Amino acid sequence: MNPLPLIVFDVNETLLDLQSMEPLFERIFAEKGAMRLWFANLIMYSAALTVAGCYVPFTDIGSAVMKMLADTRGIRIGDADKKELTDRFSTMPPHPDVPGALRRLRDAGYRLFTLTDNLLEVQTRQLEHGGIADLFERRFSADEVRHHKPSRQAYAHVERELGVEPSQVCLIACHTWDTLGAVAAGWEAALIKRAGNDVLGVGPQPQIVGDDLEEVADQIIARHGARS
Amino acid sequence: MYRPHQIGRRPVLAGIGAAAMAASFKLSLVRAQALDRAPGVLVFDVAESLLDLRALRPLFERAFGSGAMVDEWFGETILYSESATLTDTFAPFGQLGAGVLRMLGRIHHVSISEADVAELGKGLASLPAHPDVPDSLRKLKEAGYRLVTLTDSPANPGRGALQTAGLADLFEQQLSAEAVRRYKPARETYEMVARATGTRLPELCMIAAHPWDLIGARTAGCSAALIARDGVAPLIVPGIEPPQIIAPSLTDIAAQLIQLKHA
Numbered sequence: 001m002n003p004l005p006l007i008v009f010d011v012n013e014t015l016l017d018l019q020s021m022e023p024l025f026e027r028i029f030a031e032k033g034a035m036r037l038w039f040a041n042l043i044m045y046s047a048a049l050t051v052a053g054c055y056v057p058f059t060d061i062g063s064a065v066m067k068m069l070a071d072t073r074g075i076r077i078g079d080a081d082k083k084e085l086t087d088r089f090s091t092m093p094p095h096p097d098v099p100g101a102l103r104r105l106r107d108a109g110y111r112l113f114t115l116t117d118n119l120l121e122v123q124t125r126q127l128e129h130g131g132i133a134d135l136f137e138r139r140f141s142a143d144e145v146r147h148h149k150p151s152r153q154a155y156a157h158v159e160r161e162l163g164v165e166p167s168q169v170c171l172i173a174c175h176t177w178d179t180l181g182a183v184a185a186g187w188e189a190a191l192i193k194r195a196g197n198d199v200l201g202v203g204p205q206p207q208i209v210g211d212d213l214e215e216v217a218d219q220i221i222a223r224h225g226a227r228s
Numbered sequence: 229m230y231r232p233h234q235i236g237r238r239p240v241l242a243g244i245g246a247a248a249m250a251a252s253f254k255l256s257l258v259r260a261q262a263l264d265r266a267p268g269v270l271v272f273d274v275a276e277s278l279l280d281l282r283a284l285r286p287l288f289e290r291a292f293g294s295g296a297m298v299d300e301w302f303g304e305t306i307l308y309s310e311s312a313t314l315t316d317t318f319a320p321f322g323q324l325g326a327g328v329l330r331m332l333g334r335i336h337h338v339s340i341s342e343a344d345v346a347e348l349g350k351g352l353a354s355l356p357a358h359p360d361v362p363d364s365l366r367k368l369k370e371a372g373y374r375l376v377t378l379t380d381s382p383a384n385p386g387r388g389a390l391q392t393a394g395l396a397d398l399f400e401q402q403l404s405a406e407a408v409r410r411y412k413p414a415r416e417t418y419e420m421v422a423r424a425t426g427t428r429l430p431e432l433c434m435i436a437a438h439p440w441d442l443i444g445a446r447t448a449g450c451s452a453a454l455i456a457r458d459g460v461a462p463l464i465v466p467g468i469e470p471p472q473i474i475a476p477s478l479t480d481i482a483a484q485l486i487q488l489k490h491a
Contacts, residue, residue, distance in 0.1 A: 040300070041303070044303055044306060045440060048310055048413055048440035049443065049465075051414050051444065052415070052448075056466070056467065056468065060465060060466065064463055068464070071461035071462075072459050152314070152315065177307060177311040181314065198331050200328065200331045203311075203315075
């Protein structure tokens with residue numbers, strides 16, 4: 001019997017609910033959709049900076065993007081707003097399907113890890129606040145190799161630290177650009193189609209696609225089995 | 229056939245004058261360094277920088293019930309071009325643009341037909357120039373500047389949107405990032421322009437309405453000018469060199485560049 005794959009989770013939006021950021025953006029921008037616009041720009045600029053060969057910590061990109069969007073609207077951002085951004089981002093609650101599905105995977109014998117662009121301290125605060133920190137054996141940050149996802153270096157960092165081959169790892173994420181990076185690296189990948197996310201029919205495709213983590217966990221257990 | 233770029237902008241926000249925006253930038257850009265001499269070659273981004281992407285709004289209005297969706301489409305296409313570059317899984321820009329259109333259809337439960345995809349390609353090949361563009365380009369050319377374009381989308385000299393807009397003759401070359409199978413803002417794309425024009429990176433000045441393009445250009449050692457039209461502002465992060473010129477229209481940027489020629 002083949003060993004079970006090691007499961008590596010993305011964190012923002014995959015495990016934690018981004019919607020909890022809404023009130024901050026509604027207060028500052030008084031505009032529906034501002035939070036989504038901010039997050040889309042955050043991801044786009046994180047990838048752009050990595051393509052350009054520049055490393056800027058994810059938290060700093062987040063506040064710079066908020067400032068940029070505010071500048072386009074003639075809105076001023078203060079230090080208190082930036083602090084609230086970091087605080088809210090560090091305390092997003094898990095999606096309701098997450099704690100149960102994580103426990104089910106663990107009970108089925110899977111070893112769980114994370115890999116996020118967030119700084120380790122932000123991630124630790126997020127998972128502890130969400131009450132799911134103890135379900136993960138180890139937490140990884142792209143910051144440790146100064147290359148954000150989906151660059152090859154981010155995924156290689158996990159392989160190196162765990163001493164495993166790419167084919168032994170499975171990424172679970174709700175972002176197609178992330179599953180693309182994992183599959184290109186030789187990992188297996190599962191896409192959770194959280195609201196606003198879906199597959200892109202171009203480039204490397206995830207092997208597993210589901211509407212929530214429960215569905216994805218079912219498919220992983222059906223595909224690889226369970227140890228108990 | 230697709231054009232690249234941008235996301236820092238989404239005209240969801242009408243109503244802010246360029247002057248007000250320029251004023252708000254000055255506060256944050258006190259350390260921007262001015263250009264001290266005329267660049268050797270001016271390198272223009274095309275989609276959104278020279279040509280107006282808003283011409284695609286009716287298509288998105290019809291398909292998604294929202295013309296502003298064109299900005300989301302464009303931003304996601306850029307994200308996936310960057311992702312292809314980071315993962316060495318090159319796909320032609322047109323394929324990425326069509327794929328993103330279909331992905332947005334799935335996300336918003338809207339069916340996207342082959343005809344919609346074809347219409348997008350056609351629309352991109354016939355985008356109109358922004359009103360400040362034709363005169364500015366002609367003045368720069370008359371002042372003796374060498375002008376080229378650098379796009380993520382395929383270069384179509386002789387039949388692309390620049391030809392349709394009557395601007396193609398002003399450029400000595402139209403270059404595409406596809407030639408190096410890496411998209412902007414990868415260093416290799418700017419290096420290709422230096423090679424193709426027989427110059428060095430510091431001689432190039434990248435001109436675009438997209439801060440992310442200029443981050444790549446500045447990091448590669450080029451100079452840069454940001455066309456900060458409505459909805460565009462620079463991204464200011466520690467350690468990243470800002471563009472030397474930030475102005476609300478190409479008219480203002482051209483005036484500054486022409487002055488450098490006479491200096």
